[in-house]
Amino acid sequence: MSTLLAHLSDPHVLDLRGVPLHRMLLNKRLTGWLNLRLKRGHKHRPAVVEAMMADLRALAPDHVAITGDLTNLALEPEFEAARAMIERLGLDPEQVSVIPGNHDLYTDGARRAGRFASFFHKYITSDLDLAVDLPGGRFPFVRLRDDLALIGLSSAVPRLPLVASGRLGDAQRAALRAALAHPEVRSRVPVVLSHHPVVDPRGRFAPALRGLEDLAAFRASLDHGRDVLALHGHWHRRGHEKLAGSNGATIHRLGATSASLVHHDHEKMASYNLYEIDRASGLVRAHARVWNALRERFEDAELPDGAGQTG
């Protein structure tokens, strides 16, 4: 029997209830809000997220992983709405793992950090005691579930307006290496969750603006001589890239789209990924459930080859 893991990301729940207009106008929030809302050709739609929760409920996976950017502006009503969304999965909190994205720590780092952990504490519990204090809470968590060892990282750090880069930091990467070496993890398939991916976006300035500061060190930590699944969000693009590791091992980079984004590019259309994972054989199958906007339902699709994706 294999374990079925569902992976969704970046629902970007927007809820401005109770936010005074001056708070919108006088700081970074306006820039971020305009940036996200006024791009042409794609729209975040809450109804699609609701349809996704219903699709997932019917499918009843063993575990659901959510790789960050649950909110837009890290506002309390957004965290409330995001938590209600998770609860509509109808799963036990032990079956849902959540990590923060850059939007969940938007401005006012310390305060937002406490907010993420307080709203999602049930979904970030750990079976191993390896976590360090970070802006997003205490990470990494390690959750041992059947064939899986889920290792949740926080790459979210408060940044200047329009900068969406992330950082794991020395202490968290050391804890990641310790987790990957732990016997309870080694006897399972390691599934590492990070909002920022293990490869850089293309473009001259993109890595500095949207990438991971300590990317090379992160990849070196993942490269531990055994296959590893590295799930991420942030790019809002679906894809499966097989990166060569040492000893013939593979680092499977697995990107999920934004759960709410209706987009003309099929690789960016709202979807979630499904992974069948087996302790002995690793990743047995990866595919996606993609929103069909005309039929208003989710349909099976292959996961595109992510090699050469531009982020």
Ligand SMILES: [Fe+2]
């Ligand atoms: Fe995002």
Ligand SMILES: [Fe+2]
């Ligand atoms: Fe992001």
